[in-house]
Amino acid sequence: RVAVRLRGVCKRFGSAGDQVLAVDHVDLDIHEGEFLTLLGPSGSGKTTTLRMIAGFELPTSGSILLDGRDVTNAPPFERDVNTVFQDYALFPHMTVAQNVGYGLMVRKVPKAERAARVREALRTVRLEGFEDRKPSQLSGGQRQRVALARALVNRPRVLLLDEPLGALDLKLREQMQVELKAIQREVGITFVFVTHDQGEALAMSDRIAVFNAGRIEQIGTPAEVYERPATPFVAGFVGTSNLLSGPVARQILGEDGMYSIRPEKIRLVAPDTEPGPGERSVLGTVREVVYLGSETRFVVTLDSVPEPTQLVVTRQNLHTTSRDLDAYRDTAVRLLW
Ligand code: ADP
Numbered sequence: 001r002v003a004v005r006l007r008g009v010c011k012r013f014g015s016a017g018d019q020v021l022a023v024d025h026v027d028l029d030i031h032e033g034e035f036l037t038l039l040g041p042s043g044s045g046k047t048t049t050l051r052m053i054a055g056f057e058l059p060t061s062g063s064i065l066l067d068g069r070d071v072t073n074a075p076p077f078e079r080d081v082n083t084v085f086q087d088y089a090l091f092p093h094m095t096v097a098q099n100v101g102y103g104l105m106v107r108k109v110p111k112a113e114r115a116a117r118v119r120e121a122l123r124t125v126r127l128e129g130f131e132d133r134k135p136s137q138l139s140g141g142q143r144q145r146v147a148l149a150r151a152l153v154n155r156p157r158v159l160l161l162d163e164p165l166g167a168l169d170l171k172l173r174e175q176m177q178v179e180l181k182a183i184q185r186e187v188g189i190t191f192v193f194v195t196h197d198q199g200e201a202l203a204m205s206d207r208i209a210v211f212n213a214g215r216i217e218q219i220g221t222p223a224e225v226y227e228r229p230a231t232p233f234v235a236g237f238v239g240t241s242n243l244l245s246g247p248v249a250r251q252i253l254g255e256d257g258m259y260s261i262r263p264e265k266i267r268l269v270a271p272d273t274e275p276g277p278g279e280r281s282v283l284g285t286v287r288e289v290v291y292l293g294s295e296t297r298f299v300v301t302l303d304s305v306p307e308p309t310q311l312v313v314t315r316q317n318l319h320t321t322s323r324d325l326d327a328y329r330d331t332a333v334r335l336l337w
Pocket residue numbers: 013014020021022040041042043044045046047048049
């Protein structure tokens with residue numbers, strides 16, 4: 001079942017002469033219960049797309065369907081969706097329980113039911129016991145959970161999340177990625193999640209829609225987007241990639257076209273090593289060695305091509321000292337993949 005369907009959606013801002021096409025013919029089907037991520041650099045149209053699903057912006061053209069119902073021009077309150085913003089937008093003078101229950105109070109849900117649902121939402125985000133605190137008495141991660149509880153409390157069909165973890169420091173963000181994914185699995189609500197962080201997108205999503213300049217360049221599972229990037233932009237934006245094209249590709253691969261090779265797929269061996277059957281092989285010289293803890297990155301120039309083409313190769317768990325790493329520099333190597 002399709003929970004959210006976008007068809008040919010465009011959004012143009014500004015008046016004649018000074019116009020931005022923020023969203024450019026986006027087609028997207030988001031399935032019920034799915035964790036779908038809109039991934040792309042700043043300014044690529046992610047927030048605008050989310051705001052059109054919520055009804056805060058109206059498309060210039062195209063249509064939006066929720067559960068098969070055309071809501072293209074419907075106001076936000078006629079859509080069964082909720083939004084979690086990066087800045088949480090909590091009411092500072094209200095307690096946690098009042099913040100979470102606010103929407104239910106506005107809709108005149110009876111007090112007893114309201115209390116039960118607030119309790120349930122706070123349990124879901126693991127904030128039992130914090131009912132009477134004010135937002136100022138909470139950590140950033142806890143405020144984030146309150147915002148999430150407030151969005152879950154009226155059980156929307158679809159939850160929209162715009163960079164909800166962006167304000168958290170790295171450790172907490174990684175912890176919240178795991179928790180948010182667990183919560184989504186538990187409540188079974190369709191999540192449309194916006195991030196510019198490719199690692200976050202790979203870690204959390206059922207599928208990723210990769211945005212570039214208002215367009216979707218690829219939609220796929222994390223493994224599909226990483227292993228088989230559809231465009232050079234996707235190859236470069238999601239993870240690190242070596243791109244070979246033009247004369248370089250012809251010389252090394254004997255073929256025309258554009259190739260993307262992930263740094264961890266390349267083996268780095270002594271120059272006299274024989275390639276295995278079907279293995280691609282090229283000779284080069286190590287120029288840089290960068291120790292990154294869990295991996296070590298080698299920058300290698302290729303001997304066979306005149307242009308300064310460099311390939312990046314990473315090796316895991318290289319137990320070594322910095323003196324050993326220095327010894328790699330300017331050595332001849334064979335690259336196999
Ligand atoms: P993202 O969320 O991917 O960073 P946005 O959807 O916020 O991107 O913005 C996409 C483009 O639309 C950008 O060029 C941005 O400057 C422009 N834009 C967004 N909102 C408005 C607006 N209200 N008025 C004019 N331009 C806007």
